[in-house]
Amino acid sequence: MRADAARNLSAVLRTGARLLAEDPSTSMGTIAAEAGVDRRTVYRRFPTREALLAAVFQAKLDSAERVLDEARLVEAPVAVALHRYVEGIVPMSREWPVDVRKMMRADPAASVRRQAQSARLDRFVQRAADEGLLRGDVPVAWARATLDDLVDAAAHRFPELEPPRAADLVVDTLLNGLGRR
Template sequence: MPSSPVHNRRADARRSRAAILDAALRVLDARPDASLETIAGAAGVTRQTVYAHFPSRERLLLAVADRITEEVAAVMDAADPHTGPAADALLRLLDAAGRAARRHPALLRQISTLLVGPQADRDRHTPIADRISAVLRRGRQTGEFDDRLPLDWLVAVTIGLAHTAGEEQDTGRLSAPEAEHALRTSVLRVLGAATGEGALPGPGGHRAGEPRERPEE
């Protein structure tokens, strides 16, 4: 049965939108001040088509931010977060996410200047937060991570530390190995887990990363 004109138009619109986002990722990373007309040319569409999908540069950047989030989530899934000790899985997730984000440094700097509300910012981080939360929950269940602080708080702290490590590296205050070491050590200490240099003493004198004995009722 032949496709309807409406179905064809919708398919064309989806292809145009995807082409615009792909072009924006390429162009704005190389030329942060590139115009929407330049992006339209790189996407093989007219400027009017760009404006039909994204009425402003800000709307385009927000859509690009969502695309980058999708990329980061995909590489986090590919890091096999469901296997091995939770601490190792978490470090794999952070490493994968950091490498994916560093593919678009100029774009991320632009996106960071956009004024969005706290809820919109949380919503954008939800795919990343959900994946980190799942690993932290597993680590708490196995006793690898301290379970006395709220899970959502620990997820937010982990994401915040990852952002800080990236900023320190981007500004040159820390080298890439220094930023990676600082992030890994800080996150695992916050969680009460073992660091790469060996287990740290945790509350009550136990070795972090070892299962905790529950207090007797």
């Protein structure tokens, strides 16, 4: 793909993610204009809003996969891996704000990928519990749900938080708020 075509595709996907998260009925013409490309450019690549949304979902999943890989959830010490994960997933969530639940209903292949990513995080939180870093009286599923909520809060309810600070807060809250007494 030519460099200008790659830039245009990236602009359309990122703009589409932002605008469709704000208003799912946003027109393709509005997305094209906001991305700084011609409508025909968008329609040539994505004949329907659903096709564009599917591509946005795939781009979000690709980004999430990179974050999970870079966090080294299996190899790194739990606190280090958790910090890496949060520091990467917060900006990724801000960049790709589309609702994952819609993605899972709309695209079965994306749903399978998202479930695999979710299972990686489940195993990681279970590892934290197995290593004694979480209180034994707190169900692992509760700790996982808390992690998801903390990440969501850091990414979307506190957009002024820089990712390293957000990661500090999430790690401290999860490991000390749910940590062993």
